[in-house]
Amino acid sequence: MSLTSQRIEEKSKSETFFAQEVKSECESLLHMKKLTAIAFSTVLYLREVFDESAYGERKHENFVFRILSERSDCKEATQIVRLIKGAFDALEKKYLREIIFGFYTDLKKPNDLIEAYSFKYSYNDGGKHFNLTFNNFELNSSSRKLSLNLQTEKSLKQLLTFARSLSSLPSECYLTMKLRYYDDVTPKEYEPPGFKSCVAENFRINGKRLNVTTGLVETDFHSLQMKVNIDQTTIFPSKHQLESEEQSTTSESEQNNSKNFSPLKKMKSTNEIKKEYNLN
Numbered sequence: 001m002s003l004t005s006q007r008i009e010e011k012s013k014s015e016t017f018f019a020q021e022v023k024s025e026c027e028s029l030l031h032m033k034k035l036t037a038i039a040f041s042t043v044l045y046l047r048e049v050f051d052e053s054a055y056g057e058r059k060h061e062n063f064v065f066r067i068l069s070e071r072s073d074c075k076e077a078t079q080i081v082r083l084i085k086g087a088f089d090a091l092e093k094k095y096l097r098e099i100i101f102g103f104y105t106d107l108k109k110p111n112d113l114i115e116a117y118s119f120k121y122s123y124n125d126g127g128k129h130f131n132l133t134f135n136n137f138e139l140n141s142s143s144r145k146l147s148l149n150l151q152t153e154k155s156l157k158q159l160l161t162f163a164r165s166l167s168s169l170p171s172e173c174y175l176t177m178k179l180r181y182y183d184d185v186t187p188k189e190y191e192p193p194g195f196k197s198c199v200a201e202n203f204r205i206n207g208k209r210l211n212v213t214t215g216l217v218e219t220d221f222h223s224l225q226m227k228v229n230i231d232q233t234t235i236f237p238s239k240h241q242l243e244s245e246e247q248s249t250t251s252e253s254e255q256n257n258s259k260n261f262s263p264l265k266k267m268k269s270t271n272e273i274k275k276e277y278n279l280n
Contacts, residue, residue, distance in 0.1 A: 017060035020149050028221035033088055035152060035217060035224060036099070036119055039159055040084060041067045043117055046163040047103075049175070050077045063153070079194075080175075086194035087179055094123045095186040101177040102203060102229075103169060110176055113203050115166070115230040122223040148219060155215020159226060162214055167234045178203070207231030 018035070022028045038058070045055060045066040054077035056069040070081040090096035102116030146154065179195060191197060210232035216225050 017058045017065070018149065018152050020147070022148065022219050022221070025221040028219040029092065031148070031152075031219065032091065032121070032217075032222045032224055035155075036088075036091075037067055037084060038065050039119065039156060039215075039226060040080075040101075040117075041065070042156065042160060043163055044068065044080075046160070047166070047169055049169075050074055063156075065156075080177075083177060083194045086192040089192040090179060090181065090186075090190075091121060093190075095181045095190060096121050096179060097182050098180040099177070100180070100203060101175065103173045103175055105170055105173050107174065110174070111201050111203050112206055113176075113229075114170070114173070114206055115228070115234065116203050116205065118225075118227040118229070120225040120227070122218075122225075124219070124221050124223065148217070151215075151217045155217050155226060159214040159228075162212060162228055165235050166230065203229075205229050205231060207233055210235075 017038075019027060019031055022031055041055065042065065044050060045052075050068075050072075051074065052066075054068060054072040054074040055066040056071075058065045058067050068077050068081050068084075070078050072078055087096060087099050097120065099119040100116060102113035104110055104113045106112060178198070179192065181190075208231060210230050212228045212230075214226045214228055216223065218224070
């Protein structure tokens with residue numbers, strides 16, 4: 001079973017994986033789970049963490065996505081699927097504040113990362129009252145202009161563009177993941193399936209840190225903000241080239257032109273990459 005067992009509805013001209021709009025908290029929760037699963041899988045796919053056989057395929061309109069599959073023969077990939085599902089338990093209970101995962105190279109320094117990805121969640125009350133600080137700008141629910149579908153497409157495209165701009169991971173590195181909760185509502189003894197408590201030590205980025213917000217998707221019930229923290233020397237193109245590419249993908253999304261969102265890269269085998277995983 002993959003991260004989501006939601007069937008793909010076939011329409012006359014295209015298939016849809018994400019909802020065009022959500023009208024209930026249950027539908028919103030499902031949208032956030034799907035978005036998290038696709039974003040997480042896209043990063044791992046483009047960073048060449050697993051062999052391509054570890055992924056399934058999902059389609060949304062003219063987009064093609066890769067998604068980690070629990071039916072894969074790769075035990076590390078299936079373990080990550082189970083961990084993400086464990087995080088979803090906290091999301092359902094409205095305990096989950098943030099998922100952070102990243103890569104490090106020194107087993108003695110698991111909090112010193114070379115790159116980190118953050119998925120930050122907020123819970124709204126059906127659109128009656130909502131405020132979120134976003135890059136020092138206060139955003140409220142009445143200021144939304146993009147449709148849910150366009151928000152989702154734009155956020156994934158920006159994440160894709162950024163991940164494609166990074167140099168390859170070292171031949172030997174390790175994956176770590178942490179969850180952060182809303183302490184005022186989360187029971188002290190709570191731990192989602194697959195996780196255990198740890199010292200609340202912050203991750204650090206080696207080198208010259210660059211913090212980029214790659215997306216914000218919100219409904220009347222949930223919001224998800226995606227960020228990337230890296231050593232900026234690992235980016236291939238110049239800042240100007242990256243901005244131009246992002247503007248290009250944003251323009252395509254807004255104009256609803258023909259899209260090809262298939263992150264196709266030649267994959268190395270898992271044995272060649274020699275990744276190990278710290279999944280505490």
